[in-house]
Amino acid sequence: MHPRLEWTVVGAAVALVAAAGCGGAQPTAVPLPDTASGLAVAPDFAGTLWEATGTHPWRSQDGGSSWQPVRGHGGGLGIAFTEEGAEIVGAEGSQRGDYGGNGMQSPLRTPSTFVSITTPYHRTDRLYALDLFGHLWLSVDAGRRWTKLRAARLPSGCVGIGAVRGDVVKPDIVYAACGRNGLWRSLDDGATFSRLPGPADPHAVAMTTDDQNRVLVATGDGLYLSTDDGRTFLPVLHRKVDAIAFDPRNRRLAYAAVGRTLLRSVDGGETWPSQ
Numbered sequence: 001m002h003p004r005l006e007w008t009v010v011g012a013a014v015a016l017v018a019a020a021g022c023g024g025a026q027p028t029a030v031p032l033p034d035t036a037s038g039l040a041v042a043p044d045f046a047g048t049l050w051e052a053t054g055t056h057p058w059r060s061q062d063g064g065s066s067w068q069p070v071r072g073h074g075g076g077l078g079i080a081f082t083e084e085g086a087e088i089v090g091a092e093g094s095q096r097g098d099y100g101g102n103g104m105q106s107p108l109r110t111p112s113t114f115v116s117i118t119t120p121y122h123r124t125d126r127l128y129a130l131d132l133f134g135h136l137w138l139s140v141d142a143g144r145r146w147t148k149l150r151a152a153r154l155p156s157g158c159v160g161i162g163a164v165r166g167d168v169v170k171p172d173i174v175y176a177a178c179g180r181n182g183l184w185r186s187l188d189d190g191a192t193f194s195r196l197p198g199p200a201d202p203h204a205v206a207m208t209t210d211d212q213n214r215v216l217v218a219t220g221d222g223l224y225l226s227t228d229d230g231r232t233f234l235p236v237l238h239r240k241v242d243a244i245a246f247d248p249r250n251r252r253l254a255y256a257a258v259g260r261t262l263l264r265s266v267d268g269g270e271t272w273p274s275q
Contacts, residue, residue: 025266029273033058033067036257038078039245042086043122044099047247049255050086052076057088059101064255064262070097072104078117081248082125082142089114089129094143111137111146120163120172122209122248128174128190134158136176136190152192155181162205166212175215175230177202183217185230198233199224206254208246216254216269218244223256225269237263237272 038052050070051058054077057070075091085098093107094114112131119127125142136151136158160177174186176193183198183205204218215226215233223237223244239258246269247253254269255262263272 027266027271027273028063028264030064030262030264032064032257032260032262033069035259036243036262038076038088038116039243039255039257040079040081040086041245041247041253041255042081042099043248047250047253048099048101049245050079050101051243051257052079052088052090054090057086057097057104063264068101070101070104072097073107077115078129080117080119080127081122082119082127083123084125084142087117087127087143089117089143096143108143110143111148115159116161116204118161118163120165120174120209121168124165126172128161128163128172130158130161130176134178136161136174138190149190150192151186151190154178154184154186154193157181158184160202160204160218162207162215164207164209164212166209173207173212173229175205175207177205177217179203183230196230198226198230199235204241204244206244206246208251208254209248211251211268214246214251214268216244216246218242218256223269223272227268236265236269 034053042048049060055074058067073092076088077090088095093109095104097104114129117129127139129137136149137146158176158178162175171189174190176184183196184193186193201220206216213229217224218241224233225236226233241256243257245255254265
């Protein structure tokens with residue numbers, strides 16, 4: 001059975017998000033409409049949550065309690081947000097939709113099939129993407145044109161990308177989850193990478209501009225959290241996680257997709273629902 005797929009009023013959604021930022025809020029577990037290949041939180045007032053599934057995307061305006069499908073072509077695997085709205089990538093290329101979820105534009109061809117996409121800041125047109133071969137790409141115009149980066153020392157097998165910008169006059173920090181080849185980080189806009197002593201077999205990574213030192217990594221056996229810019233990691237969830245996301249403007253809110261269930265943390269990924 002699919003979860004209840006109708007809109008709730010905006011006022012209720014805003015109240016839910018506001019409550020999540022308070023110390024008395026509790027972590028939650030709610031149904032997902034489908035297994036997730038990507039999650040992202042929109043930088044709009046309501047903190048709208050989007051899910052990519054490999055078919056059509058879904059959108060929730062109330063923290064995942066209810067979902068509505070977004071009209072568009074199928075094949076979306078990864079999702080991120082720019083100044084212009086949602087950017088979904090996959091087998092069909094890249095598709096753009098507004099924050100309101102009123103449908104996706106016709107796909108634009110990408111130079112390779114992208115499987116993961118991220119943005120370093122909650123209001124920017126810079127996008128980083130990984131393709132099927134683990135190559136790193138950069139767009140500075142919200143996905144209209146892409147440039148393949150040198151990404152020196154980055155190994156093969158990378159499947160998840162994340163980025164954050166701590167200071168607008170400094171380079172982006174880019175993380176790559178490369179499966180059995182480990183977790184890698186670039187401090188120079190993706191030009192060069194070095195391996196971190198992070199968790200083994202990572203496949204997804206997420207950060208928030210509200211706390212640039214906080215890094216959430218999904219592996220084959222659970223979730224790991226760093227609060228010191230990737231120097232050390234601690235296990236926070238012992239379940240296989242498909243996709244993860246941080247709210248870009250609220251470090252307290254983190255999301256993890258586990259099969260057809262969405263888990264929400266309200267303390268920056270430190271604790272999660274037990275079921």
